[in-house]
Amino acid sequence: MGELRMMTRLMLSLVLLVLGAASAFATQVERVTSPGGIEAWLVREDAIPLVSMNIAFEGGARLDPAGREELATVSAAMLNEGAGPYDAGAFKRELEAKAIRFGASADLDTIYVSVAMLAEHRARAFELLGLALNAPRFDKAPFERLRAQMQAVLKQESEDPDTLAARAWYSRVFPGHPYGRSENGSPQSIASLKPAEAKSFLGARMTRDRLKIAVVGDITAEELAPLLDTLFGKLPATGPAETVAAPAFSDLGKTQIIEIDNPQSRVIFGGEGLARKDPDYMAAVVMNYILGGGGFSSRLMDEVREKRGLAYGVSTDVSPLRHVGLFMGSVGTDNAKVAEALALIKSEIERLRKDGPTDEELANAKTYLTGSFALRLDSNAKIANFLLACQLYDLGIDYIDRRNAEIEAVTREDVVRVAERLLHADRLAYVVVGKPQGLVAN
């Protein structure tokens, strides 16, 4: 099933991604600066003959002009559709001939490009990456096809209760703001999109001032440095100024119901969270683990699933977008029990704010969050993603070493304070997709 469907799913999950949890760690991160001044973060790892380069340009679909909400998504996807002398088919065959894995996508805040290869095919992989970045073709035929694929994606999204719920939540909470729009656009907008628009969007957005690079694998700093100039040196230094500001929250406290004839209601709820730079961010990560982020160790899982069998899954998350922090949660429950499950979730949210965590919960949260940090960095692919996220959130190259100490430093007072900021059941917006009984929309 097309890459596009996957892409959509990925984008959604990225929106919900937490950058939280980390520990003091042996991984050595090198800052590599090219002769031309382009910086990359490198973790040298030659145990397996692989190299991966993950690239991000800060600024994704939120920068799409009004009425062109699919622009970043389509533009990024076009990077895989032909470059330099190669049309789309030839470009993909050239990649396959050396088993080079190439990907490009966009979410609300970021354009992502990645390439992974066997070390022996490094030169060819970077050649093809260079073509994609510097000479993408935007041919008409693949562009037409991509538009048709996007239309199918929109139809598939409209069947998927989780996507429906997320789209409804964002559009209701952030009306009129770019975060309230779908990064996959609408049937009408897709139908009228032109290749030239995608080309000029990328030209303006793939600029060196927004560029972040993470490299992991069998390559040295000396080998990487000159390559950075070859790959990125010809990109524009800067692009248009940021036009997007922090959104206001609308309709918090409201419940929306989207009727679908499913046996299970899917619920998304959420409200104001914390910016990644907020001094209370780590306290929020710890608080969230106790409430709903900690799987079977969380209060919500214990109450909703373990004690009552009301749901297969229930969870919460703190997720910072570029211009706003979110506190989000989700649950799926039988239509007849969704009112009971939601009442229970709301009372647990209130209880944690009013009573705070127990000392044992706090200690357990910190033990898990620090102890499991290494599990998030046990493959080249994970390390590359992590390094990129650190750069996008501007956490500093030493974050990997600081992170566990920041978790350790969180006190009960910190958690109580951040719970007072975030945990108000009547300041969350709820979207229910299904045929819920005993719930009223407002």
Next chain:
Amino acid sequence: MLKMGWAIAALAALVALVGVVPVAAVAEKGFKAETFKLENGMTVIVLPDHRVPVVTQMVWYRVGSADETKGKSGIAHFLEHLMFKGTDDIPPGEFSKRVARLGGQDNAFTSNDYTAYYERIAKDRLDEVMGMEADRMRDLRLTDEIVLPERDVILEERNQSIDNDPQRQMTEQLLAALYLAHPYGIPIIGWRHEMEGLTREDAIAFYGVHYAPDNAILVLAGDVTADEIRPMVEKHFADLKPSGVSLRVRPKEPPQLAARRLAMSDARVQQPQMTRLYLVPSYATAKGSEAHALELACDILGGGETSRLYEALVERQKLATAVSIYYDGDAYDETAIWLSATPREGVPLEKLEAAMDKVIADFIAKGPTAEEMARSKTVLRAAAIFGRDSQFNMARIYGTALTTGQSIEDVEAWPDRIEGATVEEVKAALAAYVKAERSVTGYLTPAAQ
């Protein structure tokens, strides 16, 4: 996300979606698993990866939904959930919390052929979670107070993963139609009406027969070596009694003589879809290099955006927006090739199917070109090296192979056998198995609201 107890059907669908490496694709030349066996029959596989001081421990049982008693569908997966509910040493609800307090992560998954439990944890805490796995292999304790709410959980899991999604419901129907006799036609998570009647006694009976060291494989991937870890393994597992479980024998498929067609309409569907399944040999049941030939054939026919089907149906004829193919080769018994296509707006499924059949017929008649073979071999062999990046993936590959009738040698020789497959073998395998009478075709379409 909360994954505890994901039925593996979901995984299979994901694998098909993402185009992930076939499970057998593992070892580049040179990578070798270390292995030893305990006297009670338990196989131990060690997959060293010393990049980071963490270990992925998996305990695999050679039992899955295809080993269930008739009328008790879902019990293998239900038991998987109940395995987290306590033993003589661990109180109910404590297992995962204890792992988390050690900074570890745990979960489990069930398929037709296997049930597996895992912990990912810092190396210096492996001893404790290894003890916990050994403990629950023979000493599970269950009460109705624990079992009954969990039955609601698996029913809710069924709602979420199957009944909320017409495409997944269709998949269930397709498998039921593909298998005339073999239990692969029964959903892993179970038919709802049978799940509703599952009891504590059913779970305990299933557990008693199948959960024992002689039916288990311990896989340790990460910062360990066999020499180093053997004393710890013996300390925890050597005293467990084998159950003398016998070889799995399931009903065999009779000759299939008639192509089957299913049509499902649902008001929830917006995007029509067609799916085709062919009954084909697995790595375990194949003769000679048939399975490797089918792996290559599928990659050339529908793997990615350079494949024949993508080129013909998506690019040239503009009939589809997506095509996918998946050869589910890691199965103990006869398995399936999955093909699916998403039509472009306004294209009837009949037209898309006819065009697809033409591409397939042409491929069978003429076989792959030398260039296609070379490209596909490069991609598949490289997948074996890419696969090494994740210790979880490595543990999964070996565990899957050993619970689906394959050996360590099969896993490690896989890249060479892919390399050795010929055009003639690909043609022969296609001609033998990719036949209408061995297939089911399904149309999923929108219904009037």
